[in-house]
Amino acid sequence: MSTLHTVNKSPFERDSLSSCIRLAAKGHSILLIEDGALGAMAGTDHSDMVAGVMKDVSVYVLGPDLAARGMSEDRIIDGIQVVDYSGFVELTAKHDTCQSWL
Amino acid sequence: MATKKFMFINRKAPYGTVYALESLEVVLIGAAFEQDVSLAFIGDGVYQIAKGQSTDGIGMKNFSPTYKALGDYEITKLYVEKESLEARGLTLDDLMPLVWEDEDDDYAEKPSIRLVSSAELAEVFDDQDVVLSF
Numbered sequence: 001m002s003t004l005h006t007v008n009k010s011p012f013e014r015d016s017l018s019s020c021i022r023l024a025a026k027g028h029s030i031l032l033i034e035d036g037a038l039g040a041m042a043g044t045d046h047s048d049m050v051a052g053v054m055k056d057v058s059v060y061v062l063g064p065d066l067a068a069r070g071m072s073e074d075r076i077i078d079g080i081q082v083v084d085y086s087g088f089v090e091l092t093a094k095h096d097t098c099q100s101w102l
Numbered sequence: 103m104a105t106k107k108f109m110f111i112n113r114k115a116p117y118g119t120v121y122a123l124e125s126l127e128v129v130l131i132g133a134a135f136e137q138d139v140s141l142a143f144i145g146d147g148v149y150q151i152a153k154g155q156s157t158d159g160i161g162m163k164n165f166s167p168t169y170k171a172l173g174d175y176e177i178t179k180l181y182v183e184k185e186s187l188e189a190r191g192l193t194l195d196d197l198m199p200l201v202w203e204d205e206d207d208d209y210a211e212k213p214s215i216r217l218v219s220s221a222e223l224a225e226v227f228d229d230q231d232v233v234l235s236f
Binding site for chain 2: 008009010012013038041042045065067068070072075
């Protein structure tokens, strides 16, 4: 069964992203939204953790949340895909279930 | 009324929670009462003053331009913790160029942001009369 995990908290502030990464199964997807979008940035203390899961899990980030925070799409971790709100809907529809790591 | 040293510690990223905006509101109130106001940006708080914020896509007000007005309220001490920037892969160049005009120096524009180490910031905190954390 495929699951879409959404993470809306900064990895610096909460352990939602690290828990999600630890517990997501192969073939699942993770979508970073709201403050969670900060977890998509390259060159941070958490970038290696995120890059490490990407061989098993597809990682996406919501573009408008990056833009709001002044974070450039040019500086996200290689391989993370930027989606807009319709992309969010498509991801939700494409997976069997959705798990929100609040 | 005696002037006190007020320090506002900003620790949260903007937009995901209301802390950043609420802090800014209280900072402006403090300035209206002519107190000696300083701000510190630590942890995710450094994202509050990131350059190039554009909130059109999320339907929220972009309040980052307000930080540029702080100089006009004589709030000229914005401390940014170096360690917090580094942990996030950011440098001073990623922050808004915040300045104030020094009326004693022909209104020369001077930088408001002071990049400090944790140890230096600890000393600044120790010197305050009132510390409010957001």
